Every structure is written in structure tokens, then in C-alpha cells.
Amino acid sequence: MNMEPAMEDRRSDEVLARILIVDDEPDIRESLKEILEDEGYQVLLAASAAEAEAVRREQRVDLVLLDIWMPGEDGISLLKRWAARGLEPPVVMMSGHGTVETAVEATKLGAYDFIEKPLSLDKTLLTIDHALEAARLRQENVDLKRQARPVSAPSGDSLAAAHLRQQLERVAQSDSWVLLSGPPGSGKEVAARYLHAHSRRAKGPFVDLKAAAITQPNIAVELFGSEQEGQVHSGRLEQAHRGTLFIDEIADMDLETQARLLSALQEGRLRRVGGMVPVQVDVRVVAATCRDLRAEMQAGRFREDLYYRLNVVPLRVPALAERRQDIPLLVAEFVRFYGERDGLSPRRFSPAALEVMSHYPWPGNVRELQNLVERLLILSEGPEVSGEEVERALGLDNRAAISDMEADEFSGTLKVARDKFERAFIEYHLARNGGNIARTAEAVGLERTHLYRKLKSLGIPY
Template sequence: MSKSILIVDDEPDIIKLISDILSELSFNIIKASTVKEALNCIENRSFDIALLDVSLDETKRDGVFLLKTIKEKLPETQVIMMSGHANIQIAVDAMKLGAFEFIEKPFSEQRLVNFIKRASEILDLKSQNKELKENYFKSYEFIGNSPSIKKIKNSIDKIALTDSRALIIGPSGSGKELLARKIHLNSKRKDNPFIVLNAATINPLNYEIELFGQVKDNLDIFGLLDKANKGTLLIDNVLDLPLEIQGRILRVFTDQKFKRVNGTKIINVDTRLICTSSIDLYDEIQKGNFREDLFHRINVFNFELPPLKRRLSDINLLSDYFIKEYSVNLGKKFNIKLDKIYELFYQYEWPGNVRELRNIIERILILGENDNKKILNIVKESFGNLNVNKSQGAMDFNLPLKKAREQWEKVYLSQQLKINDGNISKTSKAVGMERSALHRKLSSLGIKI
């Protein structure tokens, strides 16, 4: 697909000269000879590269003003500044504001073409990098056969068919954003944007501008609600939104419209809202940290992602999946056995949840060199003996044989229950006992199911 270039110059001969040069390179040309025409193009047209003359028909609004406007509204656009009487300071200032290059008039045809080709190559690289990142993230499946994950997977298709809002609760690293993306990708909005607002990382002074955009110098600058139109907006860590912003979001998704900061025009919005939190919002409502009316607005569908330590039966599936994914991404085949590693995995508390497991698998594949001893050392170093399940502590050798056996059986059966998500049938099969016998043994050991 050919790229589009906006040429802004108040000299018709210059515009014609540049247009003739670039049209031979199969670029689509957009022309503007005044600041007003250029602003209209920025507002209503799409282009990849802009060639801006510094001196234009207005004294207060020149090419540098247009550069600022483009970078605010279309940050990915590559801008090349032109001038016949510029000084070094103007060039330096333009580069600081985000200009890709600065070219002095008169310029040679080859010099101009080289700049344009380089700008085009940069755009291609950025596009490829963005696509790789998106595909890399989208490639992750929602893996798991534990009861809690099965329940969630069965609900994804049902909720995806609606436009209902959803609230996803779960600890950090449990896969909340992945679940939100799966809902989006299974919905009728899948071909439209999926926009993420991480409420925990935005400067509190910029919340309104980030969400609603703003009107600046008579220009509309889009916010996340504009960008998410027809698609899905994910508010990650929704509890971190200030109460005032919570109120504005409530009004937006009640009325389906909003105004930009400093604006008077009403903007209609058609966006699906998904929110996540790692903290129970019920408690925060009681503390006055979260609006109850917003909670009821976003909590149409509720998903609770368990920590990894409560779905240990998924560890094998997740590990195998990550190994296959990294094998493809790294272009290398891995022949490793994780039997002994799994014993450590089942004892670990996984404070970082699935994200931590994924990182450890990546570390094993890159540094382990298919050497089981090295792999075992990598895992032990990663865990650091800091978060191993306390029930796996050393045996008390001062106990009589009968008591020591009971202690070991209690530890063993408790761990087997955890690995099998508390499922008696799976646990009895894993330990080689009849269900009724296992029930009696658990009762005698005081293990509650």
C-alpha cells in the first residue's frame, strides 16, 4: 500500500516541484499552501509523512506550530521541516519537537528523496515491530483445565456475543489483560481497536486529557475514548482512578457521550468497557475509595481469576505451552524434562502467578542449555527458598514412627489435593486409592476438603 505525504508550502512552484519528484515514487500527494488548509488536512485527512516549510502565510502560526499539532494529533507521522533562511537554532528546536529531519532550500532532488525514503523505512519498521508485538501477545492462549479456568473459558464466548461491561478480579500476573483481550477477540468488535488505560501509571494531572482528549488551539486532540470507538476500552487497575474521574466515566457510560477538555462539542461514544482490579472492590467501596454506582455499572459480568497456587493442576499445561511458544519464537528446539522441576513448582507459592511461571520457563530455555542440572539450579536460584509452601518443611525425626508416618501422609495428601484442585476423584487416582478409602484417610488425618 502506497504511503501518503502532506506537502505544506506557501510557494506553488515548490509544491509542484516536490509533487513531481514524489509522484514518480508512487506516493499519494496531499497539498496545502496555507496554515488553514494544512490544519484542515491534519483534521480530516490521513497521511504518513509531512513536509513542512517553516515560514508560511501566518506569523503566529508557522511550520513549527504545524509540527507541534501533528505530533500531538498524529504522533507516528514522520515530519520533515524545510526552510530557505533558517538558522541552526530553528533546526535544533524542530528536532527536539519531534521532527524527523530538517532540509535547507534549495535542496537537491536526491537529498530530498533520501530523506523521504528513510522516513518511509522508519514507518515500515515501526509498523512491523507493532505487528510483531501484537501477534506475540495475541498468540498466548487462555490455558488451563482446572475447574475455575474451565468455568471462565465456558463464559468467554457467551459474554463476547454481548456488549455488556465486565469486571475481572485477580492478583497481579494472573492473566487479567489476556482474558480481556480474549473477550474482545471473540466479539463482534474484534476488528476494531482494543485500547488499554493503565490507571496506575498515568499522571493524575493528565487523566482527563488521556481519556477524553482536549481542544487546543482550535484543534481536537483525540483521547482514549475516541481511539476506542467501536472497539473495547480496558481500564487496568480501575481502583487507581481518582474519584472525580470515576464519576466522569460513570456519566460517559451512562449517557454514551462526553465532551473533550476545553471543548463544547458533544461526542457520542460506542465503546465496550472492561475493567480489572487486583483488589476486592467491595472493601474499597466501604472505605470510600471506589464509587458504588460505578461498581454496579461495570460489574455486569464478573470474572475471578485465581492465583496460580490455587490452580496447580494447570502448571504442566502452562509450562508445556510456554516451551512450545518460546521454541517457535526463538527458532530453537528444546529437549528438556521437567519431572523433577515440577516437584519444586508444586511446592512454590507463585507470588507472581502465571507471569512468573512464564518468565522462569523463558529463563530455563535461554540459560539452561538443555542441561537438566543447570535447569534445576536456575529454578532453585529463581525461587531462592523464599516462597516454598511451609507444609513442605523438614520431617521431625524425634517423632515415633507412627506419628512420623502420619505427618508425612498429611503433607503428601495435602499436596496431592492442591495439585488436583481439591478434586477427590483425580486425587484418588493419582495416589492409587479408592475414593472411599481416601475419604477415610483424609478424615483420620484431619484434612478438610
């Protein structure tokens, strides 16, 4: 194979990407493999369409160099089949007998580019660079649209917020698993994303799995992927290859899935549901919970080996009530976010409004504050949010009536009083949301599963 000299030596100790070369000529496969490995890429080889399918079932690849003319199934036919299933990695076609019509057909089917043999090394490397960069930018754009967040870091000047940021930055330098604990709505996902952004895996994907939102029969497929009748579905673990997998409410996983997860991560490989061949994965796990995992473990609901594996680096995300001085900054960030994302008119929160917020207990934490700001931006009028508006939105506008209550209204223990308040608070939001559990859970700042438990404990019908 004739190849011109490379533009420059780009060798690196870091594996840049995983490239699959599909070509029936052994000399071309091996020459390309040697060159690309010198450039820092990890290279997989296939001599036919059937071998290429087998490799893609076993490994996640970032780019395919696909020859058009091969014995048996040719490259265009294979490309058509991949396109019908949803083309995932970018494909660059190669041919020594290329025509304009063939190149046009390949690009219509989704191929990124077409290069002719004998291959020019400069052009080949440049095409690979551009294809990988285009795929990265496309995925980044999808992620940004799907994961647009009002807060990208544990914001605030409080000691609690500053301490959490320092801990996350320190832990990010290692590759240890991390367990984030804290009450619902306190910002555990924000903390996980901040940790990922400051880690060596920052250029890799950040993939989240909300265990509480997935029914038990489906969680294995979501996590490990599946193979059925030639169709391959990549699970969250594969999607997070060379990046971070964030598992929210990991205690909601059943014991069998916990065991399978631990085994996959310790061995660095997994088996898809219905698959026979193990797939290699390199993933860092950041898990989150609002429960006491030690108590869950002692009750037999959480695996002991997984608990101790996660608990190597435990970090606690503080409740909003522990960092009240951060409320003005968070409010400003939410106002800016909803203005940019939804076009909501910015409004200034008056000192009286911020004062009311600073004394509210925030049972739903940062999530409840975010929902409140959005609601006030949508429903309120005028350039400024008053203290009275905040009180009404929080259901605190009946404080004057409290002074007229009979003394027996204040009898009983604090727990009884708290239960009465929680019951009234949840019933109010249930009524306001027409009995819809999902919207009520969001409004009060609870995960849906925890709201169900609260309804049951308070005897509220649903």
C-alpha cells in the same frame, strides 16, 4: 459529477468506516456522500480546510478524501500541516486539474493515493478499500509488535481454565461492561483480549490503559485526550472507538476521573482536556482489579454508580494455585514464545522440575511462572531443566536447613510465619535487583503500587 456504475452492490447494515470528504463543490460532496453511504460508510462533509480541521477536532475519522484546489487554503497546504503533526488517517487526494508533479508531491507528504476528476466510482471505491485495508494492516502490525504475548487465551485443561473460557465466550456475545477480578499476575489482560477476540467488536481496536502506571494529573489526558493550540491528542477512549477499552486496576483511578469516565461512556461522547466540542465514542469497557471494589466503594474510594455499572457481569480469573494441572502447558507455551521472539534455545523441563513447580504456591501467579521460565531459558545450560535448577531459581534450595532449625523458629501464628517468609522473599529479590522497585515488582509478580504497600506493611525500607 460523472461517475461510472459501481462494480457491485456492497451495501451492508454495518458501518464500515467514517470518511471525511473535503471539497468546495457542493454537488461533488453530496453525490459522493450518497454513494458512500449506500456502500455502508459513515460520511462527514467539509467545504474548506478550516471546516475539515473543525470536523477532525470533533470526530475521529478513518479516511479523508481531500480536494487539492479549494478557495483559501488548498489541499496540499492542509496535507502539509497534517503531515507535520503526524498524519493519522489515510488521505486520498482528488483533483480535476492534476499533474504528475502534484501527485508526486502529495504522495511524498504521505497521501495514500491520488485520483482524478471526473471520478470513476469503481476506482474511487477500490482506492478507498485499499487505503483502509493498508491502514488496518499497519495498525495491526504495530499492535502485534507492541502487544506480543506468550499466551493469547486462558490456556489449560483444568476445570477452572475451561470454565473461564466458557464464561468469556458467553459474555462476549453481549455488549455489556465486564469486571474481571483476580489476584495480581493471574492473567486478567489475557482474559480481556480473549473476550474481545470473540466479540462483535473483534475487528475493532483493543486498547489498554494501566491506571496504576499513570500519575493522577496525567490520567485524564491519557484517557480523554487533549486539545492545545490547534494540536489534538486522541486519548485511549477515542483510540478504542468501535472496539474495547481494557482498564487495568481501575480502582487506582481518582474519583473525579471515575465520574468523568462513567459520564462519557453513558452519553457516548467525551470532551478532550482543553477542548470545547464533544466527540462521539462507541466503546465497550472491560475493567480489571485485584481489590475488593465493594469494600473500596464503602470506604469512599470508588464511586457507587460506576461499581454497579461495572458489576453487571463480574468474572473471576482464578489464581494459578487453583489450576496447577495447567502448569506444564503454560511452561510449554512460554518456552515456545521466548524461542520465537528472542531466539532462546528451547529446553525441556524434566518431570522433577514440573513436580517442584506443581507444589510451589505461586504468589505472583502466571506472571511469576512466565518470569521463571524466561530466567531459566537465559541462565541455564543443557537441553533439560532439572528440579534442582527450579528450586534454586525459586529460592527453595535451603529446605534441608529447615529440618535443623530450632523449635522456637516455628513458634507463633501462621500470620507471623507468613510475614517472616514474605519479608525474606521480598528482601531477597530487592537485593537481587539492586533495590530497583520496578524490576523487583516484576520478579515477585506484584503491581508496583501493591509492592510499595507490602514494603510499608512489612517495615522494609526502600
